[in-house]
Amino acid sequence: MFIAADWGTTNRRIYLIDADGAVIDTQRDDRGATSVADYPAEVAAIRARFGDHPLLLAGMVGSNIGWRAVPYAAAPAGAEDLAAALDEVAPGVFIVPGVSCDIAGRADVMRGEEVQLLGAVASGAVPPDALLCQPGTHCKWVELTGGRIGRFVTAMTGELFALLRGHGLLAAQLTGQVADGPAFRAGVAEGARRDLAASLFAIRAAGVLGLRADADAAAHCSGLLIGADVAARLEEAGGQAVHILSDPTLGGLYHAAVAELGGTAHLHDSQPAFLAGITRIRELAQ
């Protein structure tokens, strides 16, 4: 029996996991790294709720905005590498390291995603050599090689969308719903031109000239950001299928974008992947 936490910047999810890898109890709250100052007190509260078990923590809890900045494991990195590099920050409390890589002069880092990725392989959901995609504020694209995390690249696709919706010229137009449909698909096709700064201004121009209803602008904008991201990755992937680890909503948009651009995608739920990954790391560390 152990306690696992997927402890991010804003939220965290805690699981009590038995010897067979089954979830006995779980809790989700907003005590993310930016809300917590006294980590030993948090651990005491978690143990009061879930029992006096070992804890495995993953995510931004292991960064300089969390409990302690745990050094990154360098890619290529598998579950055995992460298990060997667990950082015991308090008695029986271990932080899983993130992973770094530096390919073609473009450095990259992840914290938290590595557990899902390795879990997707451990559970058999994806093959050991595969291209994985984790959409989000910072979308990760990861090449698994022999079941280990190899080259990866992060695109701040979700963050750009949030910046454009929250501030600046387009904000007033981007209030509509985002869903797959003609406006989203047209955005994906435009995004594949990989000319983002120009495609974005065209949203404004289309509004001014009455060529597209502003109700469709958010879906179009989301499509073009996701389309630019997907087009760049498909070009590198050379026909490989994309395994998307995500919740169904955002994952569905990426799935649609990959299909629109002629690729093949498979959608996997990210939560079971996390559980499989953290259980595998726990097994290897014992």
Place this chain on the structure above:
Amino acid sequence: MFIAADWGTTNRRIYLIDADGAVIDTQRDDRGATSVADYPAEVAAIRARFGDHPLLLAGMVGSNIGWRAVPYAAAPAGAEDLAAALDEVAPGVFIVPGVSCDIAGRADVMRGEEVQLLGAVASGAVPPDALLCQPGTHCKWVELTGGRIGRFVTAMTGELFALLRGHGLLAAQLTGQVADGPAFRAGVAEGARRDLAASLFAIRAAGVLGLRADADAAAHCSGLLIGADVAARLEEAGGQAVHILSDPTLGGLYHAAVAELGGTAHLHDSQPAFLAGITRIRELAQ
């Protein structure tokens, strides 16, 4: 004798121009379209200062955030088209229309830039068939054909930089100076990969991993945004020289980016171009 105003969103510049096109008097202030409610009162104040002459106004004063939304002239449009479409908003007060275009499904608009563009031809600074670039918050790239404004595209390059500096993940890193140099040039080369959302996240990763001093991050980020913009346009331009209309600082960065990516650029001061353009439109309207 007439009064010309380059009347933008935030600032405006007013010129008193004699029959030979020479500037007799000028004033620059922050009475842009977003600060002005009573335009007749503004005109009265301008005439009290510069004399009771006809006024030619260009820029966002002719938009729905200005005095009146003057319909766009459709590209291709030359000085004679704009002169024929002047909108007399008050006795002796004329607004120059902006220009719109819709190429390959990507619509675009300009207001104010058209006067500089046509002035650069009228003064002989650029040939009548040329590729022009006006850097800024919304960077315009314009094909002049037979001295008229043809196809054009706007990239919100400067706005993206402002959004990233003001908000979000990279803001804390982007506090340094922006100038041409190794960090800027490396950014231009990275930007030419046209994979903006990924290149931007790499700025964060390089900081976290200590691979680049944060003092260089702003120059690198500016380089990659300008590089992505320039690379997309050079690809379309097919070896054509780029004529940059700008102040020397921002124009110098675009000049450096064009050179870094193997193109040829000429830098022209934008203010004389505005004066030549507005004088030409005034002549044609009389």
